Amino acid sequence: xxxxxxxxxxxxxxxxxxxxxxxxxxxxxxxxxxxxxxxxxxxxxxxxxxxxxxxxxxxxxxxxxxxxxxxxxxxxxxxxxxxxxxxxxxxxxxxxxxxxxxxxxxxxxxxxxxxxxxxxxxxxxxxxxxxxxxxxxxxxxxxxxxxxxxxxxxxxxxxxxxxxxxxxxxxxxxxxxxxxxxxxxxxxxxxxxxxxxxxxxxxxxxx
Amino acid sequence: xxxxxxxxxxxxxxxxxxxxxxxxxxxxxxxxxxxxxxxxxxxxxxxxxxxxxxxxxxxxxxxxxxxxxxxxxxxxxxxxxxxxxxxxxxxxxxxxxxxxxxxxxxxxxxxxxxxxxxxxxxxxxxxxxxxxxxxxxxxxxxxxxxxxxxxxxxxxxxxxxxxxxxxxxxxxxxxxxxxxxxxxxxxxxxxxxxxxxxxxxxxxxxxxx
Numbered sequence: 001x002x003x004x005x006x007x008x009x010x011x012x013x014x015x016x017x018x019x020x021x022x023x024x025x026x027x028x029x030x031x032x033x034x035x036x037x038x039x040x041x042x043x044x045x046x047x048x049x050x051x052x053x054x055x056x057x058x059x060x061x062x063x064x065x066x067x068x069x070x071x072x073x074x075x076x077x078x079x080x081x082x083x084x085x086x087x088x089x090x091x092x093x094x095x096x097x098x099x100x101x102x103x104x105x106x107x108x109x110x111x112x113x114x115x116x117x118x119x120x121x122x123x124x125x126x127x128x129x130x131x132x133x134x135x136x137x138x139x140x141x142x143x144x145x146x147x148x149x150x151x152x153x154x155x156x157x158x159x160x161x162x163x164x165x166x167x168x169x170x171x172x173x174x175x176x177x178x179x180x181x182x183x184x185x186x187x188x189x190x191x192x193x194x195x196x197x198x199x200x201x202x203x204x205x206x207x
Numbered sequence: 208x209x210x211x212x213x214x215x216x217x218x219x220x221x222x223x224x225x226x227x228x229x230x231x232x233x234x235x236x237x238x239x240x241x242x243x244x245x246x247x248x249x250x251x252x253x254x255x256x257x258x259x260x261x262x263x264x265x266x267x268x269x270x271x272x273x274x275x276x277x278x279x280x281x282x283x284x285x286x287x288x289x290x291x292x293x294x295x296x297x298x299x300x301x302x303x304x305x306x307x308x309x310x311x312x313x314x315x316x317x318x319x320x321x322x323x324x325x326x327x328x329x330x331x332x333x334x335x336x337x338x339x340x341x342x343x344x345x346x347x348x349x350x351x352x353x354x355x356x357x358x359x360x361x362x363x364x365x366x367x368x369x370x371x372x373x374x375x376x377x378x379x380x381x382x383x384x385x386x387x388x389x390x391x392x393x394x395x396x397x398x399x400x401x402x403x404x405x406x407x408x409x410x411x412x413x414x415x416x
Contacts, residue, residue, distance in 0.1 A: 006309065010317035017321040021328060029275065033282035035318040040261065041289025042315055044254050045307065048294055051251040055244050073245040077252030084259055093213040093413055095249045100404060100412050101217035102246040105224025108401040115394035119387050137380035144381060148388025169388070171347055176385020178348040179377050181334070182355030188327035195324045198317070 011203040014195055144172040214407045221405030261286065285314075351377060 016031030056077075057063075059070040076095040083092035123145050125138040150162060151169030158166045201207040220242065227239040265279040292306035340346045357363040358374025403409035 002309070006313040009313035013314055014317050014321045017318055017325060020325060029278050030281060031318060033275075033278040034285045034314060035322070037282040037285025037287075038289050038310055038314045039319070040258065041286045041293065042311060044258055044290050045293030047251040047254045051247055055248050055251075069241065073248035076245065077249050077255075080249060080252045080256055081259070083256060084263075090209045093209070094216060095252070096412065097213035097216035098220055098242075099246050099249045099253075101220030102224055102242055104217065104401040104404040105221040106243070108221075108225055108398050108405075109228050111394040111397045111401075115390050116398070119391050119394070123387060133376055137376060140380045141384045141387070144384025145387045145391070148385055149391060152388065152392045170344055172381065172388070173385045174344045174347040175351045175377070175381040176383075176389075178351030179355050179382035180386075181330075181348070182352040182359070183378065183382075185327065185330050185334070185352070186356055186359045188323060188330060191320050192324035192327045195317075195321050 007202055011199055014199060018195075140172075143168075148172050210410070210413055213413055214410060218405055218407060221401070225405075258286070258290070285310075351381070 013031050013034070016027045017035075019025055020028040056070060056074055058066075060066045061068050061070070076098055080092050080095040082088045123142055125142055127135070127138055127142065129135045129138065147165050147169035149169070151158075151166040151173065153162075153166075156162055197207070223242065224239065227235050262283065265283055268274070268279050269276045269283075289307065289310055292310065296306060334352075338345070338349050338352075340349050354370070355374050355377060357366065358370045358377075363370040363374065400409060404412070
């Protein structure tokens with residue numbers, strides 16, 4: 001019974017969202033607002049179970065293995081709520097600073113290690129391989145990346161050799177954007193097929 | 208006091224997070240782990256702030272009978288039911304009152320995927336209007352997108368059996384070349400922004416006053 005109810009409510013909201021294809025209408029607005037409320041509530045509950053319970057509540061001094069240090073993030077978190085009150089709102093900058101400082105430091109390391117160095121390292125590829133397609137592909141990757149970087153180099157005017165290289169960089173970017181666009185369209189179409197399949201198969205049993 | 212202390216805290220935490228990469232001592236690693244946990248907890252409290260903000264703004268609209276106030280009531284009811292059912296009654300589907308799970312499966316999942324599915328129509332109509340093969344760049348974009356779109360469905364293989372392989376090759380090589388260039392540039396930008404934040408040059412996150 002519950003399964004049937006879930007299916008029909010899901011079908012109702014699916015049709016509500018699809019109704020936007022006609023134009024913005026009250027049914028769509030209703031579903032949109034339900035979606036905003038439900039998704040924010042879902043995010044809040046996830047934070048409660050995945051962060052607050054394991055990192056704060058279960059580590060309170062009176063719990064087994066708890067510590068007084070747990071009170072610090074709790075106090076900082078509560079200070080964050082001072083933003084609601086305009087007179088003392090400036091105190092919320094302290095926990096905000098902890099958050100921003102930590103993530104700024106971590107993202108320097110993360111970007112340097114994960115993206116910058118790894119991407120440069122991955123670009124050192126053999127330019128002659130056993131298969132033709134791989135050889136051409138590796139040339140594309142090595143020189144395509146370099147030309148793209150030249151295109152984003154604005155400290156020197158794009159004239160002469162730099163100008164020509166930057167132009168090739170634009171072509172590489174256009175091919176890349178085209179591929180990403182095609183891939184995204186197909187991913188969305190696949191989701192659309194999934195929703196239509198749900199309506200026709202699970203809901204109406206027409207397939 | 209209002210600006211100096213937060214800037215000092217940002218610098219201390221930022222420098223420590225960078226330094227811990229180079230200091231493998233267990234004490235430094237332990238402290239670093241704790242500080243990261245603190246930051247995660249503060250983000251969770253930011254969620255409470257977000258909920259408070261949503262309730263404050265929307266209840267104001269409802270009280271004033273502002274635009275779409277009826278829908279704001281719907282939103283707040285959905286928010287409160289989802290939150291309370293998840294926290295008070297548990298989010299485990301095996302619970303006796305799985306309201307949270309029920310709302311997740313009947314509302315959140317179908318609406319989220321339908322929202323994304325809806326984009327297929329808008330992308331298609333935008334492409335129809337924007338894709339005009341007037342320049343070399345536009346032709347490259349158009350041809351690549353068409354090959355990838357056709358090559359990823361069975362029609363592509365029906366037209367030419369090598370088309371899926373070509374699509375795969377485009378995704379693996381030319382697509383990655385452009386993405387790699389963007390990623391390297393973006394990571395350099397992110398590192399410089401991180402340094403500016405730690406050094407107190409970028410302080411827009413503090414707001415006014």
